[in-house]
Amino acid sequence: MFAQFGGEMIKARKGVGPNATLQDICRQRRAALVRFFAMRTGCYDTAEAVVGEIEDAVDAISPEAAARIADPAAFLYRLGSDLLIARERAELESRSLEDEWRLRRTDAAAAQGSDEAAARALRAGAAAYRRARFDRIARGLAGLPAETRRAFGLRRLDGLSQAETARVMGQPAPRVERRVGQALTRLLDKVGWP
Amino acid sequence: MIWSPVPNSNDPDPIAKAAAWVARLNAEDASEADWLALEAWLAARGGRRAAYHAAEMLWAEVGADAVVIDERLRSAPLRMGKLTINDIVRVFQGRWLWAAAPVGVVLLAVVIR
Numbered sequence: 001m002f003a004q005f006g007g008e009m010i011k012a013r014k015g016v017g018p019n020a021t022l023q024d025i026c027r028q029r030r031a032a033l034v035r036f037f038a039m040r041t042g043c044y045d046t047a048e049a050v051v052g053e054i055e056d057a058v059d060a061i062s063p064e065a066a067a068r069i070a071d072p073a074a075f076l077y078r079l080g081s082d083l084l085i086a087r088e089r090a091e092l093e094s095r096s097l098e099d100e101w102r103l104r105r106t107d108a109a110a111a112q113g114s115d116e117a118a119a120r121a122l123r124a125g126a127a128a129y130r131r132a133r134f135d136r137i138a139r140g141l142a143g144l145p146a147e148t149r150r151a152f153g154l155r156r157l158d159g160l161s162q163a164e165t166a167r168v169m170g171q172p173a174p175r176v177e178r179r180v181g182q183a184l185t186r187l188l189d190k191v192g193w194p
Numbered sequence: 195m196i197w198s199p200v201p202n203s204n205d206p207d208p209i210a211k212a213a214a215w216v217a218r219l220n221a222e223d224a225s226e227a228d229w230l231a232l233e234a235w236l237a238a239r240g241g242r243r244a245a246y247h248a249a250e251m252l253w254a255e256v257g258a259d260a261v262v263i264d265e266r267l268r269s270a271p272l273r274m275g276k277l278t279i280n281d282i283v284r285v286f287q288g289r290w291l292w293a294a295a296p297v298g299v300v301l302l303a304v305v306i307r
Contacts, residue, residue, distance in 0.1 A: 032230075035233070036229065036230075036233050039233050039236050039237060039243075040233075040236060040243070040246070040247075042243060070222075071224075071225055071226065073226035074224050074225050074226045074228070074229060077219075077226065077229040078219070078224070081219070081250065085250060085251065085254045088251065089251070089254065089255075089258070134259060134262050134263050134266050135266055137255075137256060137259075137263050137266075138263055138266035138267045141263070141267060142267060153267075155220075156253070156256050156257055156260060157256070157260045157263065157264045157267075159257075159260070161221075161222050162220075162221040162222060162223075163222060163223075173221070173223075177214075177217045177218060177221055178214075178217075180217040181210070181213045181214035181216070181217035181218075182210075182213070184213035184216055184217065184249055184252065184253060185209055185210045185213040185214075187252060187256070188209050188212075188213060188248055188249060188252055189209065191252070192248070192252075193248040193249075193251050193252040193255070194251065
């Protein structure tokens with residue numbers, strides 16, 4: 001999958017020499033990555049933490065796997081973004097569970113006087129919230145124009161790459177990308193986040 | 195509308211642009227130049243950072259919960275345009291032909307002998 005982007009890989013590696021390792025490229029881009037994630041998050045400390053996680057992840061990638069990465073510089077930004085998203089999703093889940101716990105504990109304790117009842121109510125509340133959220137997303141997707149819905153479904157639910165989605169739909173990749181963007185816009189409008 | 199960015203007359207629709215960025219940067223051919231262009235876009239004032247954050251987090255949420263969302267869609271009156279066997283055949287058609295070629299050569303060799 002990476003081989004077809006070999007040209008981009010060579011281009012990206014030009015600045016640090018043809019034999020540069022992913023670690024070299026990561027070191028060379030460090031300041032730029034911190035700047036990007038500070039802009040992305042509005043917090044320099046978070047940006048530093050994310051770049052630290054990128055470095056740790058890069059150290060764990062084998063040279064063989066690293067050599068298959070088509071555009072190492074772009075890969076570092078993608079990796080950092082994924083790490084940031086994972087971190088924010090975990091924080092959000094933990095925070096909402098804490099809030100919900102305080103609420104449920106008070107309600108359940110007043111009604112039944114036990115932490116066990118509060119824990120049961122918490123689990124039921126979290127599950128109900130997630131069910132409602134899934135339904136809203138599904139309804140949002142179902143309301144999209146057919147081609148837009150199909151492009152987004154193939155990309156995000158079936159996990160196809162953009163090129164694979166384009167092949168399945170028999171459409172140029174830029175059009176698929178535009179439809180995916182339109183679908184996400186409509187979902188943000190109808191479902192919102194969080 | 196549920197989510198609303200800070201209004202900015204110079205940037206009337208940051209949500210659509212943020213969603214387009216997420217689509218671009220999750221494509222397999224996203225380049226470093228694309229990421230740097232996003233950084234420049236985020237640097238402008240207005241609701242861009244919040245819009246991009248929301249778009250990226252919703253994208254992640256749908257991907258993470260794809261199986262359950264897919265089940266919900268299957269039970270919804272209006273079905274998604276899902277991947278069918280024919281679609282899979284179209285994706286792999288070329289690859290199967292290449293894979294079939296050596297098998298054909300071997301079979302031919304056996305028949306000739």
